Amino acid sequence: MQPLIEASELQQLAAGTCILIDARGFGNSRERYEQGHLEGALYLDLENLAAHTDNPALGGRHPLPGTKDFAILLGSLGVTPQSHVIVYDDKAAANPAARFWWMLKAVGHEKVQVLNGGLQTAVDAGFAISTVIPDKTQPTEYPVPASFKGTATIDEVAEAAHNPDKIVIDVREAPRYLGQTEPLDLVAGHIPGALNVPYNGNLGEGNRYLTADQLQSNYISILGDIKPEQVIVHCGSGVTACHTLLALEQAGLSGARLYVGSWSEWSRRGLPIATDGK
Structure with a gap:
């Protein structure tokens, strides 16, 4: 099953054959959900996809919850190992949708997909918006x-950042990677040796992912002979990085890993920091 599903494919699914999740969850997302969501969609907040932490130096700003807590969340949504789960957000899958997809895959759930283009694509395709x-x-x-x-x-x-046989990918925007700005964490810059491949390069027209062939071509040009299993992806706090992990999966390049703590952990540990693009 491909990680992305098109709005046209979603329209063809019979009612009740999938669990639809609205994962716009952060900020005033509950209010926005109540004001209108895809009919039948269940609400999911980003905070449900992370453990509470008082110390981002140990795990970052959005550390993973325990798998038992995640199991409780899945149970509350009615998800079983056989469920076909489809998740969307309004940030081109750059926030909770891709994170939820990755977490499900990381506990072995196979039937999970992200709606390509998110909520707006569904609206444009004529999906009903409901307040029920x-x-x-x-x-x-x-x-x-x-x-x-x-x-x-x-x-x-x-270790990987300085190993020529491995790659660490930083998906944040270039100004954050270069240390020119840092809106969320305490120190600006990047992990020395990490390669900057901003996540928005995965997107084309209408905030939709590029085709699988385009994604494959782009990432093969970056990885060269390095296998996906030797790739580690990170962002600011382990959420947006999942967008690139999804893109790699869509491209048929499976096996890259997530550094959950990401820059929010690294930058608080007194470790080396670079600002020169190297």
């Missing part, structure tokens, strides 16, 4: 492994 809040689903029990697969530790990132 769906009835709460019957809670289920979701079996999960002891941990999320596909993550990289801060030590693995430090």
Whole structure:
């Protein structure tokens, strides 16, 4: 199953055959959800996809929750291992939608897709917008492994960034990578040796992902002979990086890992920081 689904494909699915998730969740997202969402969509907040932390130096600003807590969340949404889950947001999947997709994949869930182009694409395709809040689903029990697969530790990132056989990708915008600005974390710059490949390069017209062939061509030109399994992706706090992990999967380049703590962890640990693009 491809990680992206088109609005036209979603229209063809019979009602009740998938669980639709509205993941615009941050800021005043609950209010926006109540003002209008795709009919039948369940609300999901970004804060449900991260553990609470008082110390971002250990895990970053959006550390992963425990898999047992994630299982409770999935159960509250009525998700079972057999469920076909489709998730959308209004940020071209650059925030909670891709993160939720990655987390489901990281606990072994296969049938999960992100709506390409997000909410606006669905509206443009004629989907009904509803203010009706769906009835709460019957809670289920979701079996999960002891941990999320596909993550990289801060030590693995430090080693990979200076290993010619590996690549660390920083998906933040160039001004943040270069240390020219830092709106969210305490220190500006980037991990020395990390390569800047901004996530918005995954997008084409209408905030939709490029085609699988285009994505593959772009990333093969970046990776060269390095296998996806030797790639670690990060951002500011481990959310937007999932956008690029999804793009790699769509391109048929599976196996890259997520550095969850990302810049929000690295920049608080007294580790080397670069600002010169190297």
